[in-house]
Amino acid sequence: MRDQAEKLRLKMENPKLARSIAVVSGKGGVGKSNFSTNFSYNLSKRGARVLIMDMDIGMGNVHILLGESTQHALSDYLLGNCGLEQLVKSYLPNLDYISGGSAMTSILDWNDLMLSRLLNAFETLQNAYDYIVFDMGAGATEWTLQLIEAIDDIIVVTTTEPTAIMDGYSMVKYIHMNCKDKNMYIVVNRSLTLEDGKFALKRIKNTAFHFLQENLKILGSIPEDMNVRKAVQQQKIFSVLYEKTAATKALQDIVETYVLGQEKRQMI
């Protein structure tokens, strides 16, 4: 299966195919799903065709954040109960999503058939989009690693709390040890001040470099912003609802940095 993932990734180096991004964290609840939806939306606003894939299977909340109810979830497809065409939902122009499902439709044990179906779907979808953003569940398992093997870029999201930074670093280490040649980026969410954000980014970047010689690229920090919560309550993307709020500006900046293939140097 690792071979299939590896082959898929090599094929993806064809620039006509979608670039794939996995949004991961060590600790749960740091803001991955909100980051994934808003990052995807801001990418789509620049004219790119974007697909969000909710990989938090059985506990997915991308569709909830988007205020949608879905008939088919990724688990149905993986179990062979529906086709790919029934799975992809259009949300906004240039922005589609696939629900992870929230019925605890317990896919507790991944098997090779499911992973193979997932990689086949991925292969087909690559032709239809410019970016595919995978919103991963917290932590990592063996099958997460196999999927990550097929993905181009990993964005590690953490908050500024020491516990989240530590768990974020552990995630970086886990991916570093198990997958080769990954572009890894970091985003710090819910920073209380610019300094607080910078400190957390610097700490995780320096630690990864010191212990792993892994060069994490800094994408930036997103401030603690009341409007994020308000948008979650209203089940809307915060960048849609609050175009001028601080978190939206930070997201636009992060998307710009990512698209230009840069790193936020002034943050270090």
Ligand SMILES: Nc1ncnc2c1ncn2[C@@H]1O[C@H](COP(=O)(O)OP(=O)(O)OP(=O)(O)O)[C@@H](O)[C@H]1O
């Ligand atoms: N920048 C922010 N400012 C204020 N609140 C935030 C911010 N980012 C996230 N939150 C809050 O944190 C909550 C959790 O965010 P989210 O669901 O995106 O985390 P997650 O990492 O996807 O969680 P899980 O690990 O369970 O999948 C949100 O519902 C929101 O209330």
Ligand SMILES: [Mg+2]
């Ligand atoms: Mg989530």
